[in-house]
Amino acid sequence: MHRRRTALALSAALAAAPLLTACGGSAHAGAAAVVGGQRISVAQLESRVNEVRAAQRAAATDDAQYRQTVAQTSSLTRDTLHTMVLDRVLNRAAKEVGVSVDRSDVEQMRASLERQAGGSKALQSAWLQQYGVAPRRLDDSLRTEVRAQKLASALGVDMNTTDGKAAFWTAMAEASKELDIKLNPRYGTWDVQKSSRVDARTPWVKEVTAAAGQPA
Template sequence: MHRRRRTALVLSAAIVAAAPLLTACGGDAHPGAAAVVGGQRITVAQLESRVNEVRDAQRAATQDDAQYEQAVAKTGSLTRDTLHSMVLDRVLDRAAKNAGVSVTRKDTQQMRTALEQQAGGAKALETAWLQQYGVAPQRLEDSLRTEIEAQKLASALGADMNTTEGKAAFWKAMSAASKQLDVDLNPRYGAWDVQKSSRVDAKTPWLREVTSAGTQQTA
């Protein structure tokens, strides 16, 4: 569904020459924290809760143990991917605020309605988001909000995300926000920066393919 139409938010960290967004902590300075962003802890318990939401949704969406095991195997890096998404959502929020960008509930509802129509209903959209992006149904609107926020940030920056220059401008704003927030990532979950993202295979759901209809709804 979503892969047939590509828009400006198909980003590839590998081609962006930018400073690292996230770095590992230099020790166990924050016991019990998976990450610290802007002085606010993302606890290990919070991270595990989010991961369990996805696993529970995968279990409910599969017919037997074999299918569930296949779903788990396809998302083997779910814990690290989830943490990276949680941190980057906060970095995106800061970058958006720096650029004077905001997202309304109406924005999110419009995108959801458009995507549900394309997917064939609410349940179909939830299933697609779970299978393709590892987003639990109860987090769908949060995920859509970050999609819109990223689009609006790119627009506010005048960044054409189909060009190398546009991607560089977007990530420059994200890097500045990351530095402001003084992000610390617990070493047990690895380390990620823009140039070494492949080492931890981090996936950022808000930097994925979004339908052109969704973009038009939020323009």
């Protein structure tokens, strides 16, 4: 099937650590991220990752293929958190301009994509392989796709142009700023201007590793 050149597809192109304390207060302990004052717990993140791993395992023909898939998607946890946070940013940006998505919008997109992919199972497989989306989350992912397209339309921008992309991500940056996003340090930090997760620099990891290798 054709790879979709939507806003979220564009965003994709773009060891232990302390619990999240940057936001202050015990209410955020155990959070993978805090977005607009609302927690995404580590347990929620792990559950989503486990859904993908289970789907990948079911799709693999044998253990060797599954291990290869896991190796190829070693950043799955961080990528999944990125998606979970970005969904909330997109939702805020869409609400700012009065964009909403209903079930019929999702059904229409799914029907269209299934025709392109060659059926429901083929679409689920493609979304799992390309975007790390478990089959049970496909409709949620498509809802996000529709919302991104509707946001671009409401902003009056063409995502096929440089100016259009810039305008879209400016709106997303504003939403990111309003939501005051904080990530658990183990998952990096949130770049407001790019509305994207970035890996935090952790030189202490090398220092600790080196120290551990020295003779006592």
